[in-house]
Amino acid sequence: MRNTEGSVETYNWQYFGDTCEDAESAHEESDDEDDLDVTPGKRKRKKREWIVEEATISQFLHKCLKSPTPCCRDRCVTKFTPEKIKACRHDLWDRRDFEQRGQFILDSLKSADRRGDGQATISHLNCQGHRVCQKAWYLLYGVSHGSFYNYVGKLKKGQTTAHHNSTGTLRRTPQYFLAHAWLRHFADFFGDKMPDNIAIHLPASMTRDAVYERYMEKMAETHQKTVGKSTFMTMWREDLSGVKIPKTNRFSKCDVCQDLRKAVREAATAERREQIKSDLQLHFKQQKQERQVYWGKAMSSLHDPTDKLSIIIDGMDQSKTALPHFMQATKESEKWKLRTHITGVLVHTLGVGYAFIDNLRWPHDSNLTCTVLLATLRKVAKSYNNRLPGTLYLQMDNCWRECKNQYVFAFLGLLVLRGIFKEVQVGYLLVGHTHEDVDQFFSRVAEKLRKRDATTVEELVDVIEKSFPNVEGEELDAVLDVKDYMGDVCNHLEQHSCPHQYRFTTGLDSKLIVEYKNFGVDEEWKLPRRDEVRLVERLPPAGARPSLVKPRTERLELKQFETGVSTLWQTGKLTSRQKGALDRYITKQAQSLEVQERREEDILDMLWPERDMEAWATERPVPAPTFSQQERQRIESLYKSFNKSKKTSEPTLRRKRRPKSKP
Structure with a gap:
């Protein structure tokens, strides 16, 4: 066999110390241990570790030689020595960052892009100074078919910079979502929904640290994994910002909460403080149960x-x-x-x-x-x-x-x-x-x-x-x-x-x-x-x-209001239609007593x-029938059609024959 410059047509299969058959059998024997990484307790190896190994490259070349067309009719992939394949793969996979590897692939595609010169597609790429087909290129570099053509698609769309689809996004753990659900549930039962904004106010006597302690206690009871305090507080601040603990209650105040909160501040000993906090938690539990009674009736x-x-x-x-x-x-x-x-x-x-x-x-x-x-x-x-x-x-x-x-x-x-x-x-x-x-x-x-x-x-x-x-x-x-x-x-x-x-x-x-x-x-x-x-x-x-x-219409101060409506109309705040509607409303209120008496x-x-x-006192609502009369007739016909052995659905009593008593 003769060698030509820039290509290799024969291989020294003793390069790795085995014949091709020995290499294949050795690889098959070690599948369970090395390549599939299923040994209990063994760390799963990353692709960048095993893709450059000699055994992997040897098996790859052996499969290529067995195939009549491993890549294309020119069999580009079979013209590379194991040393060159290993160099190719190191060139790509020594780049540990995903974006760096992606940028290498995009740059290689961009340098081979000749579509502006009348070429329809990117047919050949450069690999170690040799011109190879697309399939040979991604096989030699150890890139999957899907990943390679994903980057081809990106280049065709004009993208020349690689970035990961999930870059900048946080991957939340199951315990994070569990903490999120727990805090929402806690706020629903212990908080008050504000009538003038979309917010839920927890009792002013609570603290965020106390809420986190309650969370830890509840998770410990059910042996659930928890998130750290900083993660919990960040989640609260970013995802559930509507759940607040006000300094003081804006509306009616709970005397029990106020008194216990004051007692906590004035407690002389830590033991007394913990006792009062326990009473406060009992009060919170009570108001939660009162809400449950309300919602129980609604349900x-x-x-x-x-x-x-x-x-x-x-x-x-x-x-x-x-x-x-x-x-x-x-x-x-x-x-x-x-x-x-x-x-x-x-x-x-x-x-x-x-x-x-x-x-x-x-x-x-x-x-x-x-x-x-x-x-x-x-x-x-x-x-x-x-x-x-x-x-x-x-x-x-x-x-x-x-x-x-x-x-x-x-x-x-x-x-x-x-x-x-x-x-x-x-x-x-x-x-x-x-x-x-x-x-x-x-x-x-x-x-x-x-x-x-x-x-x-x-x-x-x-x-x-x-x-x-x-x-x-x-x-x-x-x-x-x-x-x-x-x-x-x-x-x-x-x-x-x-x-x-x-x-x-x-x-x-x-x-x-x-x-x-x-x-x-x-x-x-x-x-x-x-x-x-x-x-x-x-x-x-x-x-x-x-x-x-x-009606006490004098409380409405209609004269002053009518003057105000005219002023707002003159300044352009009200349209003629709106002014007309308000004028009619004022007239209606002024005449309300007279109309009511009449x-x-x-x-x-x-x-x-x-x-x-x-x-209302005579009859009660009747529950809606499960089936309409028409549906009942259809059901009856179904039984008659498919249960041929049953002549009728009506039970019949028949007298039992008894032997005549002897005289």
């Missing part, structure tokens, strides 16, 4: 919607919804405002919400709460074919003026006495820990108002309905005087502010029974002292209805639907 209504109805009612901070509202407020635009208030209602059972807007013409007291509740029941009944479930779970705020007073309780008792509900349970979360899903609804509205103007009531309703799914907004034009209506038939209820759960049912004598629990997690319901005195002694006279609360009966028919209330 119960989802599982049995024909028998249980879950509703939460709360009010939104009125400073956020004053009209006209401008996304970019100015000193002039903030001068002229008409205060409005939103009472939000979420019906968990149906997955819908309602927003009732009023402009402070009426006091925010039990009359407003009862009117909103009755309006909600009217809307809910439409979904049940003018019926209502037998049990009502009602969640409200601890405010005594609007929600936690004898008139609201008497109205709930009236609903039970009239048979509209068989049972009503009303719950209150711990003071300072009351912000829940309805406040999340308010935060969505506030967030939307930061990005949109709402100059009229119609625009405000549009913002509300677009800020949360399945929400219906409407203006409240009248309020029932429930306090006066119930005043003659109800007794006084005292010392009722401490318990957090109340239940209203009727006894065997059809009299109203009021029971309470100090906390939702308590097992037994208790009767109030002197329970022989009924909260509601009797029903109001037949045909009697509440009157309407007279149309009182019609308004009462709408707010106090006597016939509907009688229907």
Whole structure:
């Protein structure tokens, strides 16, 4: 055989000390130990280590010689000695960085690119001074087929710099995601959802270190791997920045939290400090369980919607919804405002919400709460074919003026006495820990108002309905005087502010029974002292209805507001259409008392639907049938068609034959 310059046609197969057969058999014998790296406890070797080994190159050349076309018709790859192949591979794989190896491949492709000279593709590349085909090049350098053509594609797209697809991204561990999920769950149960922004506030008495300690304790209980403290804090800061620990609670404060926090600061010994911290953790656990009771009732209504109805009612901070509202407020635009208030209602059972807007013409007291509740029941009944479930779970705020007073309780008792509900349970979360899903609804509205103007009531309703799914907004034009209506038939209820759960049912004598629990997690319901005195002694006279609360339009300062609207229109802040809508609204408010007196009966028919209330007490929703009649007939025909041995699906009794008794 003759050698020519620049090519090698014969090989010294004793180069590695073995014949080709010996090399192959030796390699096969060592597969399990060296190349596949499956020996227990042995470190998995990287490609840059074994790709340059002599045994690997020997096996590669042997396979190439056995193939008639290892790369192309010219058999480029067989023209290289093992020494040159080893030099090629060292040239590439001694570059330890992935991007450096990628750049080497791209540079080689770029130097061989002749497409600008009329060549259709990159057909040949340079390897150790020799011109070889594409396949020979990537085989000689030990590059995989996929990686090579991946770089070919990048070059065709104009990319001349190599970079890893995941460069700059962090690879999160399973314990990182577990810590993330734990903190979200912890915030959901221990935090309060803010009504004016998308944030969850943990109790002010907590610290981030204490939260991390709780995380470590919970993971230790289940023997889970944990993340370090710095990783945990970074995750909290970057991924869950909405979970905050305020210096002080912005809204109602929990006296227990405040007192225990103060006691921790004033503790004289470490032992006393740890004891108080333990009490604080117990308090946090308690408020978490109270939330679980609330959500348990909501979930119960989802599982049995024909028998249980879950509703939460709360009010939104009125400073956020004053009209006209401008996304970019100015000193002039903030001068002229008409205060409005939103009472939000979420019906968990149906997955819908309602927003009732009023402009402070009426006091925010039990009359407003009862009117909103009755309006909600009217809307809910439409979904049940003018019926209502037998049990009502009602969640409200601890405010005594609007929600936690004898008139609201008497109205709930009236609903039970009239048979509209068989049972009503009303719950209150711990003071300072009351912000829940309805406040999340308010935060969505506030967030939307930061990005949109709402100059009229119609625009405000549009913002509300677009800020949360399945929400219906409407203006409240009248309020029932429930306090006066119930005043003659109800007794006084005292010392009722401490318990957090109340239940209203009727006894065997059809009299109203009021029971309470100090906390939702308590097992037994208790009767109030002197329970022989009924909260509601009797029903109001037949045909009697509440009157309407007279609107106090003087509180609106309509003259000043009208002047402000004109000023804003003249300065270009309001369009002619918006000014016209506000002018009509001002006229409507000014005439509200007159209209109410003239149309009182019609308004009462709408707010106090006597016939509907009688229907609610008569029938309950019927669970939807699993199969329709048509589906049942199809099922029956299936059995007749495919179960030929069964002539009928109706069971038949046949008298058993008994032997005649002998005389």
